[in-house]
Amino acid sequence: MKHHHRIPLMLCSLCATSLSIVAQNTTNLPTSMYGIGELSTSDGGRYAGMGNIGIALNKPGFQNTLNPAAITRMDSTCFIFDVGASASYARYSFQNDHSSSFMGNPNRFSIGFRVLPRWYAMVGASPYSSVGYVIKTEEEVEGMPGSYTYSLFEGSGGLYRCYLTNAFALTKNLSVGVNLGIILGTVTQSETQESAIVEYESSKRAFYADFGVHYEFNTTGRQKWAAGLVFAPSLQISHDNNLTYSNSSTSDNLDKSYHSRTQYLPMHIGSGVSMTTERWVVTADYNYLDWSRNTSSYTSMKYENQHKMNIGGIYTTNPRYPRSTELMGGVGFSNSYINLRGGKMKYLEISAGASFPIRYSYLSLGATWRKQINSRSSLMQESRFSVNLNLTFGERISRAKLK
Incomplete structure (x- = not known):
């Protein structure tokens, strides 16, 4: 039997809840090489309408998960709660084949409060990465024209981040902070051909930490400027892997642990700047993710470092009110951390x-x-529309508790 290589279309399908595409003579890359899956670009929040942005944004009522130092403008007399949910629709195309997917789930929960006059804290949970796809392939049997064998590739699961944030207002203008927590979850991948099924289940966990600085410049006039900086080191991911093989046409069965390559969370460096007026907030972020510690066992695939640039703004409709409707928008550009045979993808x-x-x-x-946006037409094309819904509310602390 001749096994044709299969799939650039697997590259972008990690985030799909249901994807079924029949492909012939495409490029073969097993799903396990993608490790932790597609990183979640944002966990939503009050300013999800600006996209994945906020390193320099320190505003009342905003529980910032992008910079642990930028939460020192929370109302000091309240416990602030954030709960959110998201839904997305994606459309995929490869040559003349098309498919779509839909998924929706809660994506954020956090609680923020002031511990001491200059000490603020936040605890929460949010998605870190996701895996979900269904891919069907068709291969012609060598020497038997018109005869085909069919394979089904499926994947599900993802990683979640649980964290505790501590931020300290060192001066009126300077704040520092740290996020400490864990990333954990399970990724399940299976390959089905005829009556044989091979399933790979990997339970992953890693310690997580990132550090932040936020500074507000002393400015005169109507404009106020601020800057932020974040850093997260690359940390190793631990695995508990199990392989299960079964064949309904025979009595062959297998259940054992297996070894996989060491994987690491990417090192992350981010910076941001913001400008605030009475009605406007304009902010820009740059993020760099270093994947160099991760290697692939497949020569056709390699990891690439990521660069992300985002620009966004907020417009306050009535700044004279303490609480007013805010409108927001943003644009971002980034590259994928996966490179297939020199084929690069950008978003x-x-x-x-x-x-x-x-x-x-x-x-x-x-x-x-x-x-x-792909550099080659032979790579799968993807477009996605997503919606984030978030509720931010506070519970007032009694005066007796504040004393």
Whole structure:
């Protein structure tokens, strides 16, 4: 039997909940090489309508997960809660084949509060990466024209991040912070051919840490400037792997642990700058992710370092009110960390949203359209539309607790 190589189309399908494409003579790359899956670009939040941005953004009522130092403007008399959910629709195309997927789930929960006059804390959980695809391939049997064998590749699961943030206002203008937590989850991948099924289940866990600095410049006039910096080291991911083989036409069965290559969380360096006026906030972020510690056992695939650039803005409709409707928008550009035979993929994102005050709470809605831009037509094309819904509310602490 001749096994044709299969799939550039697997590259972008990691985030799909259901994808079924029949392909012939495409490029073969087993799904296990993708390790932790597609990284979540953002966990939503009040300003999800700006996209994945906020390193230099330190605002009242905003529980910032992008910079642990930028939470020192929380209301010091409240416990601030953030809960959110997301839904997305994606369309994939490869040559003359098309498919689509839909997924939706809760994606954020956090609680923020002031511990001491200059000490703020936040605890929460959010997605870190996701895996989900269904791919069907068709291969002609050598020497038997018109005869084909069919294979089915499936994957599900993902990683979640649980964290504790501590931020300290060292001066009126300077804040520092640290996120400490764990990343854990399970990724299941299977290959089915005729009556034989091979399933790979990998339980992953890693310690997670990132550090942040936020500084507000002393400025005169109507404009206020701020800058932020974040750093996360590359840390090793631990694995518990199990392989299961079964064949319904025979009595062959196998269940054992297996070894896989060591994987690492990418090193992350990010910087941001923001400018605030009475009505406007304009901010820009740059993020660099270093994947150089991760290697692939397949010569046709390699990891690439990522560069992400985002620009966004917020418009306050009535700044004279303590709570007012905010409109927002943003645009971003980035590259994929996967390179297939020199084929590079980039992503363009456009976001828009609004945040509405409801008494002492904010209801926020953000929408993002993402388009994949490929260097080769032989790579799968993807476009995605996602919606984030977030509720931010506070519970007032009694005066007796504040004393």
